[in-house]
Amino acid sequence: xxxxxxxxxxxxxxxxxxxxxxxxxxxxxxxxxxxxxxxxxxxxxxxxxxxxxxxxxxxxxxxxxxxxxxxxxxxxxxxxxxxxxxxxxxxxxxxxxxxxxxxxxxxxxxxxxxxxxxxxxxxxxxxxxxxxxxxxxxxxxxxxxxxxxxxxx
Numbered sequence: 001x002x003x004x005x006x007x008x009x010x011x012x013x014x015x016x017x018x019x020x021x022x023x024x025x026x027x028x029x030x031x032x033x034x035x036x037x038x039x040x041x042x043x044x045x046x047x048x049x050x051x052x053x054x055x056x057x058x059x060x061x062x063x064x065x066x067x068x069x070x071x072x073x074x075x076x077x078x079x080x081x082x083x084x085x086x087x088x089x090x091x092x093x094x095x096x097x098x099x100x101x102x103x104x105x106x107x108x109x110x111x112x113x114x115x116x117x118x119x120x121x122x123x124x125x126x127x128x129x130x131x132x133x134x135x136x137x138x139x140x141x142x143x144x145x146x147x148x149x150x151x152x153x
Contacts, residue, residue, distance in 0.1 A: 016045050016142040021152035023052040023136035026062065026082075027127050033153040034064070034137050035123040040145025044116040047076075047123070047139050048109060049091035055133030057084035062128075063101060064093060068121035076116060076123075077101040082131070091135065117144060122153070 021034055047064065061079035068074075077093040080101035090104045095114030102109065123139070141150055 016043075016140045017150070018138060018140050019150045019152055021137040023134045025134050026055070026060070026131055027125055028130040029127060031065075031124045031126040033122050034125050035139055035150050036153055037066075037118055037120050037123065037148065037150050039120065040143070040148035041117055041119050042141045042143055042148050042150055044076075044095075044112070044118055045140045045142065046112045047093050047116075047137070048112075049135040049137045051082075051085050051087050051089040051091075051133060052136050053132070053134040054087050055082050055085040055089075056131040058129060058131060059083050060127055060129040060131040062091075063126050065124045065126060066118045066121055067124055068119045070119070073124070076118075079128070082133070085133070120148070123150075 019035065060082050062082050063075055063079045064077050065073050065075045076097060078098055078100040080103050082103065085103060090109035092102050092109045093112055095112045095116055139150055143149060
């Protein structure tokens with residue numbers, strides 16, 4: 001095994017699995033799927049986005065939700081107005097359900113303070129307007145149930 005393989009295994013053991021979703025336009029006044037959770041429950045340690053193309057300067061609320069395979073969809077954060085957010089702006093959740101998603105400048109984004117346990121289903125992004133702009137999303141998680149995993153949509 002290479003040293004790089006050892007480092008990767010250590011990172012996964014300590015920090016969890018990372019899945020990245022390629023940059024894509026924001027959903028146009030609708031809900032779009034970001035990630036699919038299969039095989040059981042996962043613990044979300046960090047769910048963050050980065051603006052890769054400037055977002056149009058008009059009001060647009062964005063929130064993330066979990067739409068489980070069984071039961072009703074639930075928000076995992078409250079709305080953030082992404083009006084005019086520029087390339088390099090970071091988005092993230094605190095982990096406290098009902099708290100607004102955070103949007104920070106290029107300098108930093110505070111890590112998610114509270115892990116979330118989510119069931120099998122889909123993590124979605126909902127917007128209140130049709131805005132230009134693109135965001136790439138990353139999720140770091142630990143499987144709780146054997147065989148549970150997250151894939152990008």
